[in-house]
Amino acid sequence: MEYSFNDIERKWQERWKSDHVYQVSNTSTKPKCYVLDMFPYPSGAGLHVGHPLGYIASDIFARYKRLKGFNVLHPMGYDAFGLPAEQYAIERGIHPAVSTKQNISNFREQLDRIGFSFDWSRQVNTAEPSFYKWTQWIFLQLFNSWYDRNANQARPITELLTLFESQGYNGLVTNRQVPDFTAAEWKSFSEKQQQDILMEVRLAYCGFGEVNWCEALGTVLANDEVINGFSERGGHPVIKKKLRQWYLRITEYADRLLESLQKLSFSDAMKEMQSNWIGKSFGAEMDFAFEKDPGKKLRVYTTRPDTIFGVDFMVVAPEHEMIPALTSPSEKKAVDQYIAYVKSRSERERMAEKKITGCFTGSYVLNPFNGRKIPVWISEYVLAGYGTGAIMAVPCGDERDFKFARFFNIPITNIIGQHFNGEDANSTKDAILENSGFLNGMLMRDAIPVVNAKLEELGIGNPRVNYKMRDAAFSRQRYWGEPFPIVWKNGIAYPLDEKDLPLELPKVDSYKAGPDGEGPLANLSEWTAKHLETNTMPGYAGSSWYFLRYMDPHNSEVFCSRKASDYWGQVDLYIGGTEHAVGHLLYSRMWTKFLFDRGFIGFDEPYKRLVNQGMIQGSSRFAHRIEISGADEMEMLAKQKPIFLSAGMKNRSLDELNASLKSVLLEQWGKGAERVQIISVSSLHVDVNLVNGAELDISAFRSWRPEYGQAHFVMENGKYICGTEVEKMSKSKFNTVNPNELVDKYGADTFRMYEMFLGPVEQSKPWDTKGIEGVHRFLRKLWRLFFDEIKGKVWTADAATEAEWKVLHKAIKKLDEDTDRFSFNTAVSALMITVNELGELKSHKKEILENLLIILTPYAPHISEELWH
């Protein structure tokens, strides 16, 4: 009896499906375990072998936990809204809903063959109205909430209204944009005035702001979607632009997002990425009075108040509001010119060039501690959006300040003695202060609190915490996203009533941008007639809460019943790539905290443990073709009958090649080849599926492309060897490997185990199909412990020996440990060793083999089921 994996796998997959084996209930006496994958964006390209890596790992873990007696929630769904589907629609004229549906069915077909234990009855799709109804609903909750910094939580805006009506502003919200007012004043405000104030505190708000605008995509992008001045998707240039935009006030959660990071089981690298993104810094704000007008103050932010006596100049951002007041008549022209110059430069240019530019304002401020006159400069290296948009420059301690001082010949004060060598700034905190008035002789780090106390005592400053993180841009001028449940009337945003949700995305005929930077929905008269918001939500809206919907996917009353979310609680294990470190993961953490604050769920962090699977890179193969110069007809011939060199010859000199290949050329191209010169050797991507290891399958290559049909190959030792390189896996590089082909050839169980055997899940590694035979051999060996091709059944019900039990128990222990700590590659090795050992013992005892099948089940579920008697 043979191991016919194709029949076995089909049989069990059908049975799992028809018997609803993996459907999970929300009521169980078993302990729960929630194992989640980052759901995929269903792209048109389909799956390559890199995609299922994380799914296989999570499936192993889910099956393992099930065997350990847990009620396991292991769902899958689709993150279906987003830019690529819309771009695709624009290019091919297929409606995103249609292409998305097709892509989803492709994905599903591919996934099903690998034998996952997903509970498909809980599938979610963010682009379906039954799902985005609740995305819109949560948006409304955000819109209708404010952040109470005293209670350190979000609260309904109705509560704030009551407070405003009874006590006025009264410091209830610490937001600079909101002016002080009394209860009586509040009541006297017009509706518009009141609503404008409320808009300044809503957790989802609409405002004017500088945004990342991508002209090619016709939309704004969030900070994490911009990479070095280019869009993450498509790589188009991105510029800063002032636009009306929706935002999430994620900055209110900055501190909590940072703090609760501590208790999460994320990798240190991940924690660090997130905390760098949040970018908390402790410092102080400080006032410097104008020399000419002591009533006016310039407020700066610094993290080093201890260096106050080393301040040699001030720098304000080019957008700073005090520039007109600071500019002296004699410098006005230069200042105007400089500001015009800065405006003319794109973000991209600023980042690429990084040159030192600046301009003196002509005026001075006074150091509050020693009265020293300090010149005020303008420079683009100071950012308007951070701190106060103005800094005190200490060139002996800060590299940028130092370079600036050098460049403009500003004298440098040394307050750190020999720690400053005059050639480089030194940002140490461990120097003893000199030239520093009342701080002389003090250690710098000790001086920080001393100065802070003095600032407060004199009323000229205070300690201050700043964050790099900005509020998240939450609107896109695109079609394929959730519509905002907002109606505009007289410049006031009114939320739709909950009972009118979902606000369905209408069909459109064209996806072109609307007027004035608005989205395609602005072209629809039926939409604009109702004054509906024409922007749509960004890709990360649905993914910020989808994990909650899996818990209660068919509920039409609420997004997720409290009963369901109380039962399932946090995701016990979340698997996905690092690329979402500062996007999705941060947003979903914020939404979870918000929903917790408002009492809709009972936990404030979504994911207990996060594992980042590494990327599987493509291993590209190249063929090296010789390029020639000669008569036109010869070049034509060279195209029809190309000559390829094996990898070892590619780097020979052209002289050498011309000499050694003469006869080859003559043979291939005939007499005319005498006049031909080889001028270069070019490398062309070859489909990896035509290559075995590094050796090219020549006949397959010839039939791959018609133009290679008559190709000639210059071999080494009778083989044509390809060049290799590790690159990102992509269709255009012909280095993708389709899991379907491997499943057909070796079976899903082999494929699953091989993906795990390749190396640690967290590690990035190039794909190499070569070793899959070894894993396949293992499964066949396992099969032979039960069945012999000729003799048939060989397993017996005899009692096992001591030695056999020993082998089994060693395996069970190792598998438990390895599966728990996510070391699946060593677990697969252990299984191989076990089967080898049992083979050596000629062990065919049922009681041993059955136990072996149990520990094998998570890794190779089909064969385990089949052999289970």
Place this chain on the structure above:
RNA sequence: GCCCGGAUGGCGGAAUUGGUAGACGCGUCAGACUCAAAAUCUGGUAUUCGCAAGGAUGUGCAGGUUCGAUUCCUGUUCCGGGCACCA
């Protein structure tokens, strides 16, 4: 520039807490079975000296701590990832 991670045979990788480096698999070599091939099985396979027994060297590089270091410390090179005028 700053921060984080990594470097082990021909290849992917193992060594969980400082204790026999190279598990397991690939590849390769030899053998068995076969008319032959495939499949399967058995054995060898870090480098080096040696007919052999055996010896020497060996975890990017240079040092250090230790009875003992792939593992800890210092410095350094290369590779990968993240951030990048955040005062």
